Amino acid sequence: MQKGDVLFRQDQTTSGLYRVDSGCVTLQRTGLDGDTLTLHRAVSGGLFAEASVFSATYHCDAICSEAGSVIKIAKADIVATMQSNPTFSEGFTRLLAVQVQQYRAHIELLAIPSAKERILAAVQAGYLDSTVTELATRINLSHEACYRALRGLCDDEFMVRVGRGKYALPR
Amino acid sequence: MQKGDVLFRQDQTTSGLYRVDSGCVTLQRTGLDGDTLTLHRAVSGGLFAEASVFSATYHCDAICSEAGSVIKIAKADIVATMQSNPTFSEGFTRLLAVQVQQYRAHIELLAIPSAKERILAAVQAGYLDSTVTELATRINLSHEACYRALRGLCDDEFMVRVGRGKYALPR
DNA sequence: GATCCTTTATGATTTGGATCATATGCCTCT
DNA sequence: AGAGGCATATGATCCAAATCATAAAGGATC
Structure with missing residues (x-):
């Protein structure tokens, strides 16, 4: 799986879910105007497309954002295992419950009006694990506003710049 | 259950989930600055707090927004039924999967930059089931911007005004 | 009926983020 | 080494939504 590879596209018939062995896959949707919105990032060990x-169809595009490998788990296998193995079933259900809560937290984050505060909250929530540009697509900001807010947060000493494109929370 | 009643508060220990028999309950979180954000609205027949x-704790406040009644279903009952009844288990899991997709769709809606387009998308998605003010808290807009955008959409004939505070899609 | 509160509604002003423009650093591919 | 592309970065300008202000309509309560 190379960077840019398409695992599946929105509206395609679902065949199953995936597990990331290495690399990184993002789930994204493309707006009518062509701009991308990142809905989920799955790294090593993570699942995606559980829902x-x-x-019957996928609801977003899955694009490889970092070369690596994934394994696909067929829908039928999941359904069968859920019926025969209550422990697996509970684990899978729990996984979805956690996602629901994560999405709620994300929606709350999106409701923060100030760009600086929103970015600070996002960084504290561990969103800054990729590029700044990618972060911007996750939190409804232009990448310019993102850079500026990061700059401002560093000036205010809420964050520190630790290299070109590298920012961190002060220890 | 009267309007304004609190079913539970954020951070309280969870006792179970609820089913709305009549009336309406909203799940909301209050920002640091005191403004409320509506995360979910459950009407008759709907469940809430599934996750x-x-x-261990609730992640938002549950407030009655329309008088009615609810029944609480204990956590232990759900867990037990899930283990003994695979059909129930699958149904519950499906419920959460649907929510995940709904939240993703909502996040996509929040990413629409233009207020008018965002509101139109929200109305088409059936969000306009309560007051305009309440709609505003769900889609990250001030209620003033919401009224103005609705007015604009009516002017452009993308919507029609059917009474004071009542708007609808043209048939 | 009087009072209070919420929702609806709109006008005026301000501002923060989008957009446009430009430039540099870095990585990959050839 | 050179070329192209993407992420980084910042400045200038513009505009749409937030904010502030005001007011009327409707509902609930006394």
């Missing part, structure tokens, strides 16, 4: 087990 | 089954 597809209960859906 | 609480896998969480």
